[in-house]
Amino acid sequence: MNVDEIRAKLVAERNELAERVRKIEARIQRSEKPLEQDFAEQAVEQENDEVLDALDQVGRKELESIEAAIKRIDEGTYGSCVQCGGEVSAERLKVIPYADKCRKCAS
Template identity: 55%
Template sequence: MAFEELKKELEERRSLMHSRLASIKRDVTQGHSGDSAEQAQERENDEVVDAIGNETRQSLHDIQVALDKIAEGTYGECEKCGGEIGEGRLKAIPEAALCVNCADA
């Protein structure tokens, strides 16, 4: 199976995630309102933005691991059982590290 198309998609997604993370950092570093009621809402929003940032960082990590595996020639191998990750799964989730059977277990 040729992985060039998936590699390109992973690189595009990595770029998008970096942009999203930069935007999140800008949002988090903005000052808060002087109004206490607005501050409470802003702090709740900060928690949501922080969670999105954590998910984005995890996605970046997963994407980089997949790109590293492509470079090493181990892309498409299940990290748990060592079997092949199906082409359909990789097309749906290019950063997948587990085959369908291991992911469901």
């Protein structure tokens, strides 16, 4: 796979993820409206909120990683480890296209 193909894939992934994060955030906002439920329902609702918050954070982190990878492609530094400057193996990039560290630095 060449870099252009990887970039296109990352952009598609970013758009999809951005949409997912947007939806999660819309749901979080909705659930922040005043509660008019009994206590048991509130407890369930709160649990859902925590799950949503966690999803939101994971999604945002992934989104940042993808954005950063696209930026590295544009800057011509994609595939170089941000820590040691060494090469991030093609195999590793295949599994994690937005990996910014070589296997050694990531572990």
